Each structure stands twice: as structure tokens, then as C-alpha cells.
Amino acid sequence: MKFAVIGAGSGGQCMAAHLTQLGHEAVLYDIDQQKLHTLQKRGEILLENKLTGAYRIACITSDIQVAVTRADFVMVVTTTDAHGAVAEAMAPYIRPEQIVVLHPGHCGGAVCFAAALQKSGCQELPHIAECQTLIYGCRQIEIGHIFVTGIKKTVLLAAYPSKDTELILKKISPVYPQFRGAASVLETSMSISGCLMHVIPTLMNTNRIDAGEPFDFYMEGITPHIAGLIEDADQERVAVAEKLGVHVKNLREWLKDAYGLQPDTLYHMLQANEAYRGSAGPKDFNHRFVMEEVTGGFVPLSALGQICGIPTPVIDLFIQLAARICGKDFLWIGRTVENMGLTGKSMEEVIDLMTK
């Protein structure tokens, strides 16, 4: 099959190389000319650890038309805060029979992506799906050299509208048997884990980040009380989901399924997760662990909580803390009730919209 991989971060590079390894055609797109130039010069992408080998990518381009035109699947592997720009760029070229998959969509991704395509003049929407999380665990050693810590055992995927989920799964399963169909994008949106695992530890390691002190993000950055805060926020997420009629796994259940870990406290499960060992903590706050995960994770979770009358005090306090530390008004730039186009909608109307 033919894939466009949008975004040449560590996730996009890993996916393009892995798809090539599996015998598919991958076109890798990014707006960063410098990075593309380095990749082109290098000639191939090197995978190490759980995936191995060096793979020559069919095409590396900053021309979105070239990337999108031949693709069966358009895999969006950018940070969530770039989704609006990506949708706008591809709007003139995307066709109704193509499939766009967001890796991941975070909370409300597919709904927002569809709205952004329409706003950019796309008359007939493609099939759009969102994943609960990026299927790869990986980090970039240098451009074109990716260290793969793991491939998740199961990842939820849902289409918007949800009637398309079966069709998309059927097509993608031969490539990615790990994807499981979710009932709707409400389920994938409420099944996110990244913001919980990234925002809270990043902010709670402000002292180390300010001091320029390197730390192992999961192993040293998440101490017992920090794990407790993550669990508090996770309970809020699960409660909002239940109220919206979606049963989602809590973080511990999800870690068990995604990484095959034994059930234990969250702290001990994280300490035991070898796929997480060796992840460097952020060096500053202009990092996706805050910028992307607050706007696309905590802000919409809080917004949905507001709509259905479930308070999210721990999530809210970390939105505020992020805003103070980063000097950004996340309640203005994030996926708020207003920014998601949900102003004035009742809980029932939101459920209808997201499960249609």
C-alpha cells in the first residue's frame, strides 16, 4: 500500500522506515527543509533496538501535494498543535476515498481535524480516524537514526464518523494488527494517556529542568507522590468518560495491556517498564510534553468535564501551572469548549456528535 507520513519527527521517521521494511511505499513529509535535507543526504533511516535495519524511503518531500496525492493512507504523525496547519495544507489535495489517520489524535483530534479541513475549503471529507496513542515507543538519536523502545501491543483506533471504523481497520490490519476498533472517537479521545504521563512529571521536575540537570523521565522524574498526582488526574479522566457513556481503561490497566506489565501501583509499574527506561527528560518547557499535551489533552478533558458536570480539579491545576510556567494562556489556545465548537451544546449533543 501507499502511505504518506506527515511529520518527520522520531515517530514519523520510525513509521516511514518500518512501513518500508514491511514492503510498503512511504512518502515522508515535513515543513522543516533543513531536516529533510539531512535525511536526503543520509539516504536511509536507521532503526535500532526493537526494530532494526536501514531503510531507503521512497520519497522525502516538503511538497504536501506530492506527499498526499498517491497515498491510500495519510498518516499524521505531527504534534497535535500542528493539526490545524496540516489540515489547511492538505485540504486542496485530499480526496474522499483516502484515509487520514491521526497518530495520535489526543482528545477531540478527529473532530477538530475534520472541522479544520472543512474550514480550509475541503468539500468532500476523506475518511478520518484517530489513534489513542502513537503505536511506536521511540526516540531520535540523531536525524535518520531512531532508537525504538517498543511497539505497543494494542492501540485503539476510531473513525469519525464511526461507521467508517470497520472499513479502515480492514485495510490497515495487514500492516498494523495491533489496532483495535473503538466504539467511536469519544472512546479514543477519552483513552489518552500521554498528557497524564507527560505534563505532570514535566512540570513537577521544573527544578531539574531549570538547573539543566539531566534526568531519566519516567524512572527519576516520576516519584511516588508524582505518580499519585497522575493517578488523581487519571481518575478524573475516567470519571468524565463514564459520564459520557464510555468505559475506558485506567492508566494501570492500559500499561498492562500496552506493555504486558504486571498489575501493581502505577509507580511500580512505571519503574518496571523497560520500554520507558532511558527516556531523557525535557530540557525546557517549549516541548511537546507540555505544549502539545496541555492544549490537546488536559484542556479538552477539562472542557468535556465542564460540559458533563464532572469536576477535574487536578487536571485544572496542572493547566494553570503549565500556563504560569510557560507564560502561555492554554485556556485560550487549547481545545476549549469554544475552540472545539461545542459552545452551548448539551452533554447529549456532544455525545451524539462524537459517536455519530
Next chain:
Amino acid sequence: MKFAVIGAGSGGQCMAAHLTQLGHEAVLYDIDQQKLHTLQKRGEILLENKLTGAYRIACITSDIQVAVTRADFVMVVTTTDAHGAVAEAMAPYIRPEQIVVLHPGHCGGAVCFAAALQKSGCQELPHIAECQTLIYGCRQIEIGHIFVTGIKKTVLLAAYPSKDTELILKKISPVYPQFRGAASVLETSMSISGCLMHVIPTLMNTNRIDAGEPFDFYMEGITPHIAGLIEDADQERVAVAEKLGVHVKNLREWLKDAYGLQPDTLYHMLQANEAYRGSAGPKDFNHRFVMEEVTGGFVPLSALGQICGIPTPVIDLFIQLAARICGKDFLWIGRTVENMGLTGKSMEEVIDLMTK
């Protein structure tokens, strides 16, 4: 003069020894028999660094009647959260001509102490005053051995009611020329600094505290972004004070006056404050830097903000974070609007009450 020093923590021990050095009679009281026994066995209190010498305390006792009866001044140097118990214990013995001074009162200390004395059956209140902060910078090396990092150059003191301030200052100035009269307890209550400098860095060093990693509280615990959070909270305090008609110094102005530091950013002023160097960070969260300073500092600041319609989002977020990390409902146990007896009172009524 005769002093009762209530509380044999590092502050109380330092004060009892220093008063003895100055030629006054000090009776040192505590409820901790074990600690008193150690002090009695040792025979004298050793001061080191900015104050020096070994001093034999006139009387060391766990009998509040013995401590209070002969005193001209009853110096309360316990943690703020013990004020209720201290007031209750001394209520039967305290006389109207005596002077009780809270070192410090935190926010609303004298008002709450007077209410607690009355509630415990004290018919005729003594003179009651509160200080803005403890006049000593000190820490305990071991029981009976105190390392004195400094004596603050100026400390605000106000009586409740404020007409008593002059009388108290006149009597105490020969001993402590550092005390300056404040207009009222509203000014001292709004001039607090401890909660800002203690709560925020303690919570923002949860990672180190959990890991059992020792750190220099001010030098390593307060990094630039953490100093920024302190300044944000400080601005809220100053804004609430202004609305209540009190002009208070911001933290930087206060540090300049109290420690003679050059004006600079808060971060750089703290880094330059030798009196702060070498203070060990808390080893757990059952520590006055959180327990006392949230209940007696942040909670009443937030409550007064509520009454006068000035939002305190950063202070509120740290109350919430403390509550989550400590597993304590500080909005139940702290000096809330309700707990301070201010329910239903208008801003004008609160100003009247606290400036009378």
C-alpha cells in the same frame, strides 16, 4: 523583664537563649516532655554563628501555668497550627495586663488567637500582638544547639486592637529594637512572606523529597521558574492587600529591608542571601513549610481575596497541590472565611474588624 517562650523548636530555643544573653528571665515551655528532658539534661542552650554562647535558661517546663504566671511577655513561637491548643491551655492563667506576642501570626493570627482565648473561657483578654515573621533566622543542629543565620533588620508588629501597638512597642523596643509598628494586624497579616517562600518550593521539589535527595532549600530548591511562581503568588498577595487598603512591600522590597540585599530579580536576590545558604530542604511533607504555611498563610490569603473580589489563582493552585500531595483537606482545616469567623462579612466589615 520576664518572658515566657512558648514552643521549644529552633526558634523558641534561640529566643530563650538570646533573651537570657540580654539579661532577661526566660521560661521555656513545650508539650514535648522528651525534648524538655534533653534540654534540662544538657543544662544550657548553645548558640552558634550570628549569635554565640551557651546560656542556662531560668526554667524549662511543660506546665503552662508556671510558664505564663510570672511573664510580662508571653512569646508564642510554636507553629501556627498549634495556636488554638496554646490559647486553650493558657486561657485560665493569662491576665489582662500581660502581653502575648505571636512570632509570627501568619495571616489572621491575632484575630484567631483572641477568638480561641475567648472560646476557651478567657473573660478579659491580654494585649495580643502578632509579628509579620520570626525575627530569627535559625536552625537546630541538635536539641539545645542552634545555628543562627541572622536576626532580621526590621520586623513589623501590630497589636489587636491596634491602639495597643504603641504600648507594646514601647515595652519591647529595649529588647528588640528591630520591631516596627504596623498600622494594624491587617498590615502584619498581609505582610507575610513565609508561605510564599516555603510552600511553593517545597511542593516544587516533590521529586527530590520523594527520592530522599538532600537539597539546599533556597539555593537549589528555588530555580528561576520556581522563583517566578513565588513572584506570581506574591503579586496576588500585594493586590489583595491594596484592595483591603493596606500597602505592603513585595517580597523583593522585603528581602532588601530584612536582609540588606541589593534589588535584583527575586531569584538572584535569594541566591545572594547568605543568611539562607545551607538551609536543608524538608525530608517529607509533614513539615511546617507546608502544614503550617498553607493553613495559616495561603488559605487565609485566598479567603481574604475571595471577600474582596481579588482572584488568587496561583495561591489557590498551590493550596490544591498541597492538599493532593499531603492528602489533607486544607480548605477544611485552614483559616478559611468560615474558620476565621468571617462568613457573610463584607469587605468593609472585615477591614473594620482587623483595623479596630
